[in-house]
Amino acid sequence: MTFKPLEGVRVVELASIGPGPFAAMMLADHGADVIRVEKPGGRNVGTSRSDKDPMLRGRRKVELDLKDPADVAKALELIAQADVVIEGFRPGVTERLGLGPEDCHAINPALVYGRMTGWGQDGPLAPRSGHDINYIAITGALDAIGTKDSGPVPPMNLVGDFGGGGMLMAYGICAALLPAKLSGKGTVVDAAMIEGTALLMTMPYGLKAQGLWPAERGGNLLDGGAPFYGTFETSDSKWVAIGAIEEPFWQELIAKLELKGEVLKHRMDSTYWPQIKALIAGKIAAETQAHWNDTFEGSDACYAPVLSMDDAIDHPHNVARGVLQKINGVVQAAPAPRYNGEAPSIPMTDMRTVALSDALASWSSRG
Secondary structure, three states, rough: OOOOOOOOOOOEEEOOHHHHHHHHHHHHHHHHHHHHEOOOOOOOEEEEEEEOOOOOOOOEEEOOOOHHHHHHHHHHHHHHHOOOOEEEOOOOOHHHHOOOHHHHHHOOOOOOOEEEEEOOOOOOOOOOOOOHHHHHHHHOOOOOOOOOOOOOOOOHHHHHHHHHHHHHHHHHHHHHHHHHHHHHHOEEEEEHHHHHHHOOOOOHHHHOOOOOOOOOOOOOOOOOOOOOEEEEEOOOHHHHHHOOOOHHHHHHHHHOOOOOHHHHHHOHHHHHHHHHHHHHHHHHHOHHHHHHHHHHOOOOOOOEEEHHHHOOOOOHHHHHHHOOEEOEEEEEOOOOOOOOOOOOOOOOOOOOEEEEEEEEHOOOOOO
């Protein structure tokens, strides 16, 4: 039987978009029983089709109007039996609704109350609106992503919303659950995307402090500046990714590319990087991506083809590990990490709507 480490944990998710649902999805993937509270008729922002939105997989939902005091009282009935609440509103909103941490802890002292925001619960920007691009902008992350000529390039919304937001929330909740269970006293998890993004920037800030990130955007070791760490276009207008940082990998790379020349000995001197990069780019541009896939098959040159989302599901390694799966026609990532060598199974993908009475009944006797 697949190990589900959060089996028995009961979560109330107050509906939001982006990182909040992602955190709830991760908890559900690992066995938590998640009930999502949505307003009648579903969300107005984004898709509300749970069969097409993998972030909504693995939970039931009840419909409540949280602007109606009677429905707030019903939500509190559910929260009284929960281990975790997740909310993603601006600071102060749940307090005004009567669903803030004090309201919830008054009826459930052991509750872990997770709050997902961009700016955090306090500070000058806390009451202001924002999106991923804004949160990563003030942490130094956005400025560091791109080339010398491109300007800062938004990395979709992976860094702020999901890496620095949803995953941080899921981690914080899991960290808070154990002491809550042991002591009977819950806590409030303030998961701010600016702080999660700053955490993800730990290595670049460390490299900068050591003098190993000296240049502007696109001129450093890991941002595409180095000739041995970057992307290169092939003759069929596709791309490949090279990450041959260490010397043995570099030697294998230039051997596979059949490159020779005195300049290659100076690869760690950034003054030679434009010359070396031009040599590699010219070589790779002369052949197709398929040619280079064959050339580097079984190699330790730290090579990979740059695949589209459509193509990624068919890559042999992704297939072997089940990294991406198609469920009801929807490509989605499998739950991660694995336990005892086995990945948790993907929970149901179509979020079931249930009556509040049924949800309460299912949680009525606690283990």
